[in-house]
Amino acid sequence: MLRREARSVLGVEAVGPYTLLRLERGGLDPGTPGQFFMLEAPGRLLPRPMSVCLAPLGELGFLIDPVGPGTRALCQLSTGDRIGILGPLGQGYRLDVERPLLVGGGIGVAPFPYLSETLGGPPAVLGFRSGWHAEAAALVPNAEVAIEPTYVTDVMPPGHDVLACGPEPMLEAVRRLASDAQLAWEAPMACGYGACYGCVVEIDGELERLCVEGPVLATA
Ligand SMILES: Cc1cc2nc3c(=O)[nH]c(=O)nc-3n(C[C@H](O)[C@H](O)[C@H](O)COP(=O)(O)OP(=O)(O)OC[C@H]3O[C@@H](n4cnc5c(N)ncnc54)[C@H](O)[C@@H]3O)c2cc1C
Numbered sequence: 001m002l003r004r005e006a007r008s009v010l011g012v013e014a015v016g017p018y019t020l021l022r023l024e025r026g027g028l029d030p031g032t033p034g035q036f037f038m039l040e041a042p043g044r045l046l047p048r049p050m051s052v053c054l055a056p057l058g059e060l061g062f063l064i065d066p067v068g069p070g071t072r073a074l075c076q077l078s079t080g081d082r083i084g085i086l087g088p089l090g091q092g093y094r095l096d097v098e099r100p101l102l103v104g105g106g107i108g109v110a111p112f113p114y115l116s117e118t119l120g121g122p123p124a125v126l127g128f129r130s131g132w133h134a135e136a137a138a139l140v141p142n143a144e145v146a147i148e149p150t151y152v153t154d155v156m157p158p159g160h161d162v163l164a165c166g167p168e169p170m171l172e173a174v175r176r177l178a179s180d181a182q183l184a185w186e187a188p189m190a191c192g193y194g195a196c197y198g199c200v201v202e203i204d205g206e207l208e209r210l211c212v213e214g215p216v217l218a219t220a
């Protein structure tokens with residue numbers, strides 16, 4: 001039974017332009033890498049979906065790109081503040097892969113520290129728009145970094161089981177190179193658990209809720 005829980009902020013750290021928000025985990029299950037939590041942003045009516053970035057003992061970490069009012073409010077939290085969180089939600093990555101390669105773009109790096117740790121530090125290729133953004137690559141072991149105008153798809157080695165997260169054009173380009181890649185998609189989400197139908201996308205010709213069927217979908 002899912003319940004919204006109040007949790008304390010343990011730390012707020014800058015990682016390039018992003019913020020690593022560390023929350024007390026308590027008894028919460030961090031879930032499978034690629035799953036997400038809904039985080040209540042102070043002053044905003046609706047919570048915001050965030051992928052689990054790190055899950056050390058007793059903590060849940062979220063890497064946040066401050067792109068609008070909700071994400072900015074989350075980045076402005078201070079140690080000791082309390083916020084409501086709900087999760088883990090959705091479907092994460094399938095971990096039964098033989099030759100994993102993590103492929104990420106921008107804030108799409110967010111689920112990879114936890115994913116990399118779970119898979120034993122596989123190779124990763126991470127694309128960013130600047131060296132400042134690329135500071136987030138330090139959170140992922142064995143990562144090769146591509147900075148624009150070089151794209152991750154220019155440096156992606158063949159012959160791997162690709163697990164990807166990033167902006168839609170990057171995911172489409174990855175899918176063209178690796179037709180069986182697992183891709184983490186985004187859609188606006190109001191509830192995160194299937195009730196509002198705000199995140200409906202077309203999957204294999206059917207309309208599905210991305211928060212229930214995804215966010216990670218196999219493309220094959
Ligand atoms: C499953 C999932 C996991 C996510 N994980 C992370 C994460 O780990 N770190 C992180 O920084 N962000 C993550 N996001 C995106 C994050 O939830 C949004 O950026 C945030 O909700 C925007 O809220 P806001 O109030 O700051 O900005 P808003 O004002 O709501 O939006 C700012 C801009 O982003 C667009 N936008 C907002 N939400 C989405 C969306 N879901 N998909 C595409 N465009 C959107 C808006 O149209 C607008 O242009 C995730 C989204 C999903 C669906």
Ligand code: FES
Nearest residue numbers: 192194196197211
């Ligand atoms: S976010 Fe409400 S149904 Fe998916």
